[in-house]
Amino acid sequence: MRRFKDFRPAGVIPATLLALDHDMSIDERQTRRHLRDCALVDGVAAVTVNGHASEVHACSFEEQQQILAASLAEVGDDVPLINGIYADGSIEAARIAAMADREGASALLVFPPNSMAMGGQLRPEMALAHYRRIADATDLPIIAFQYPMAGGLGFTFDTLLALFDEVPTIAAIKDWSNDAMLHEKHIRTFQNLPRPVNVLTTHSSWLMASLTLGCNGLLSGSGSVIADLQVALFRAVQAGDLKAAQAINDRIVPLSQAFYAPPFLDMHNRMKEALVLLGRLDKAVVRPPLVKITDAEIARIGQALKQAGIGRDGALPLAA
Numbered sequence: 001m002r003r004f005k006d007f008r009p010a011g012v013i014p015a016t017l018l019a020l021d022h023d024m025s026i027d028e029r030q031t032r033r034h035l036r037d038c039a040l041v042d043g044v045a046a047v048t049v050n051g052h053a054s055e056v057h058a059c060s061f062e063e064q065q066q067i068l069a070a071s072l073a074e075v076g077d078d079v080p081l082i083n084g085i086y087a088d089g090s091i092e093a094a095r096i097a098a099m100a101d102r103e104g105a106s107a108l109l110v111f112p113p114n115s116m117a118m119g120g121q122l123r124p125e126m127a128l129a130h131y132r133r134i135a136d137a138t139d140l141p142i143i144a145f146q147y148p149m150a151g152g153l154g155f156t157f158d159t160l161l162a163l164f165d166e167v168p169t170i171a172a173i174k175d176w177s178n179d180a181m182l183h184e185k186h187i188r189t190f191q192n193l194p195r196p197v198n199v200l201t202t203h204s205s206w207l208m209a210s211l212t213l214g215c216n217g218l219l220s221g222s223g224s225v226i227a228d229l230q231v232a233l234f235r236a237v238q239a240g241d242l243k244a245a246q247a248i249n250d251r252i253v254p255l256s257q258a259f260y261a262p263p264f265l266d267m268h269n270r271m272k273e274a275l276v277l278l279g280r281l282d283k284a285v286v287r288p289p290l291v292k293i294t295d296a297e298i299a300r301i302g303q304a305l306k307q308a309g310i311g312r313d314g315a316l317p318l319a320a
Contacts, residue, residue, distance in 0.1 A: 011045030014223025018054035043231035080106035
């Protein structure tokens with residue numbers, strides 16, 4: 001396994017899922033297989049582990065370390081590995097960051113602490129303290145996960161600028177602002193700073209529209225299922241080929257509408273079921289409080305896969 005030195009988060013980055021056995025323990029064999037399915041897609045720039053898509057909220061520190069180590073052993077020579085930093089306390093976040101550095105991750109995806117939901121936006125010094133503590137534990141590049149402002153965990157525009165000044169290892173944001181006007185402001189401003197900060201969209205339910213605003217990449221859980229289509233869409237947008245981008249987007253939309261339907265928290269649950277339908281996972285097990293979706297919803301996912309031209313034998317040619 002090699003660390004990718006001077007890695008700068010950009011391009012198409014799938015956020016991978018976590019395979020579980022029926023007893024809800026980690027199925028490492030299936031997880032490794034899934035990692036390879038995502039990492040070896042032509043055009044994928046990196047893969048993310050220990051994020052929302054891999055149910056990090058339900059994984060212990062030791063399990064997160066196990067997931068990262070197994071992922072590095074499986075695909076660490078092929079692509080950079082980005083490790084999620086999900087913790088309500090800054091000391092624990094720094095401990096996870098130091099572990100990820102020791103294991104060989106190439107970058108970190110830092111989630112906002114849920115402990116800041118009740119008014120943290122009014123105390124930007126809290127965000128600065130959180131990120132400084134993580135940066136003190138490692139010099140790995142950081143992707144700051146920007147949440148919607150309405151939920152209380154998003155950082156204001158000025159707070160983000162202060163973070164970039166105070167923590168120079170922040171190299172990108174994963175933008176889930178869910179506000180098209182603010183999203184475009186992020187792109188136009190952050191990517192043109194004296195020390196540019198890339199904007200990686202995670203607006204996967206309106207991906208083409210987001211990418212056309214000029215994002216330098218995307219970091220998406222649905223990449224665990226359609227990394228090839230995301231690569232094709234990103235390349236078409238980068239080339240300014242609107243007709244090709246629209247044709248690819250026509251295939252993505254049915255799955256986006258199936259994955260990101262209410263309740264939103266079932267999105268990665270649905271992606272596991274899609275991989276089972278495609279024969280890429282043996283079973284779709286999730287940890288509580290998540291529970292299995294209904295047979296009717298699984299059937300809708302199967303129909304969306306059909307509309308997208310994706311079957312057990314793989315996707316139809318992108319030009320089809």
